[in-house]
Amino acid sequence: MKEGDFIKYEFIGGNLEVVESKNKSLVGLKGKIIDETKNMFVLDNGKKLVKDQSIFHITINEETFEVKGDLLVGRPEDRLKKRIK
Template structure:
């Protein structure tokens, strides 16, 4: 249950690290989520902005002192719809 909790929250403003990706050059990339759409996450680190395709990455995110690994496929949806869907499943 605790792992699903992170999926219910707004991700914008969270700091993430890419732990696995279809494009291996993205692994290790980290930054702050500055935007989220149905299929993309936009992160910023210093002056660099990267757009990531959700279903092609696995991210590590820290929330309330816990570190989670999330397969981006679980995030594919508009943020507001994802939050509603997860609440219905609980």
């Protein structure tokens, strides 16, 4: 897989861990992504995470990616058109 292809994945159903965040109390938070909006992930534990304030480890199909949340801001369907620089 080429670097940057992860952005085209469907994240719902994937496992997420917060590795860095502006809100230090979120670091280490883990959960399964059950919904995604333009600016947030919703986890199975009820937590809502603002995308652009954190760096995440997201595991999908046994592949783990470290993702800066600001790259994911926007509607999920618009990520297909987005290019990583």
